[in-house]
Amino acid sequence: MSAAPTATGGDGPVPPPRTSAPGVAAEAPTFDGTAAAPPAGAVGDVAWPTAVPVAEPAAPVVAEVEPGRVRWDPAERRARASQSFWTAVVGVPAIFSVLRLGVEAGGELQTTLLLVANVGPVNLLAGFLTTAARLLSTGMVAVFALGAVLAVSADRLPPGTRRRPLFARWADITPAWVVLASFLLALITWPLLYLPLLVPAFVAAFQLRPGRLHERVAPRLLLIGALLAGYGWLMLPTLRDAVQQGDEWLVLALIVVPPLLAVFIAGPLPGMVIRPLASVTEVAVLVTLVWAAVPVISTPVLPLTVTTVGPESGPTEDVRGHVVTTDDVNMVILQEQGGVRYVPVDLVRAQVLCPSEEELPRHQLRIHDFHVEDSLLEGMGRRVRPVHRIDAACRTPA
Numbered sequence: 001m002s003a004a005p006t007a008t009g010g011d012g013p014v015p016p017p018r019t020s021a022p023g024v025a026a027e028a029p030t031f032d033g034t035a036a037a038p039p040a041g042a043v044g045d046v047a048w049p050t051a052v053p054v055a056e057p058a059a060p061v062v063a064e065v066e067p068g069r070v071r072w073d074p075a076e077r078r079a080r081a082s083q084s085f086w087t088a089v090v091g092v093p094a095i096f097s098v099l100r101l102g103v104e105a106g107g108e109l110q111t112t113l114l115l116v117a118n119v120g121p122v123n124l125l126a127g128f129l130t131t132a133a134r135l136l137s138t139g140m141v142a143v144f145a146l147g148a149v150l151a152v153s154a155d156r157l158p159p160g161t162r163r164r165p166l167f168a169r170w171a172d173i174t175p176a177w178v179v180l181a182s183f184l185l186a187l188i189t190w191p192l193l194y195l196p197l198l199v200p201a202f203v204a205a206f207q208l209r210p211g212r213l214h215e216r217v218a219p220r221l222l223l224i225g226a227l228l229a230g231y232g233w234l235m236l237p238t239l240r241d242a243v244q245q246g247d248e249w250l251v252l253a254l255i256v257v258p259p260l261l262a263v264f265i266a267g268p269l270p271g272m273v274i275r276p277l278a279s280v281t282e283v284a285v286l287v288t289l290v291w292a293a294v295p296v297i298s299t300p301v302l303p304l305t306v307t308t309v310g311p312e313s314g315p316t317e318d319v320r321g322h323v324v325t326t327d328d329v330n331m332v333i334l335q336e337q338g339g340v341r342y343v344p345v346d347l348v349r350a351q352v353l354c355p356s357e358e359e360l361p362r363h364q365l366r367i368h369d370f371h372v373e374d375s376l377l378e379g380m381g382r383r384v385r386p387v388h389r390i391d392a393a394c395r396t397p398a
Helices: 074-104 109-118 121-154 166-173 176-189 192-206 217-245 249-262 271-298 376-384
Strands: 007-009 012-014 304-309 317-326 330-335 340-344 348-353
Touching: 074 109, 074 121, 074 271, 109 317, 109 330, 121 166, 121 176, 121 192, 121 271, 166 271, 176 192, 176 376, 192 249, 217 249, 304 330, 317 340
Parallel strands: none
Antiparallel strands: 007 012, 304 317, 304 348, 317 330, 330 340
């Protein structure tokens, strides 16, 4: 028996091809039942020529990790932050919609089931968007503004010191168009009285420092002065009216303070205040949203009406409440003082739509023909179709 031939090349002899699966030839038993020893110079199950060097196995790379601490991959961290952010964006409206039905029903199970059966998801979503879009945009604007400030401040810290704040991670993984869309939503849904707060929030969210206006100091100051002068011209009539009324200090503060704050709000914060500020702001935003969510949950899903009920030739009664459904026999009314009333359709004589107490104005101020308590969307709607005179039946106590 002759040895298997080997081929030679410019770099030396080449090993013969593998003739069997790894480990088969080396573990094949001999006639006496013992395993055959591999030949000298063999690598695995191949007889490696003595003239060819064999590479040493690479040493495993072991990362030193502190005992008891898990090191998260940055990509996995971003994925977890993205998942938590979109879960909050999608889950909060659904939870609010369900809670609104329970509150509207007065906490009664049967009334809640009646509303669930007759209030469709489209109507519920439309009612939520018209009343809670303001709350949703407020939460998103606050998160993006605070997150951008905390993110640029955390970048100044030594790498690996501590975990980045939650709002900073949310701001990192959120696309710019989502941030811009949240500000546009706030612009059309917030009351005009609170729109000045968007100025420092926008500056903080996009980190618009004064140095980005112009590289030289003098033109930069001129641009800032021109912007503040334009804002003052827009708000000057409202400021004059607020001063004349004498008791509108909140309006004065909301108009004057935010533009001045916008000049200094961008930029990194000192390292010693980042961690305490992150914890305080997260709790503060959560508490504020819960406090602002109470009127949103208690806002009626159905329109408030006053239905005049009675026979054709007899005394009538005004039933104040929300119409749940109407069929060929009865009109189901959820009364404002509680309880469900079934009114025969033949007894319905008239019905008017009434505003709620929350819709009545509290300030007598306007910004260029727009009431300060109206949003841009509501103000444009009132220009197209002015507010009708409130019916006398709406003023009658229940």
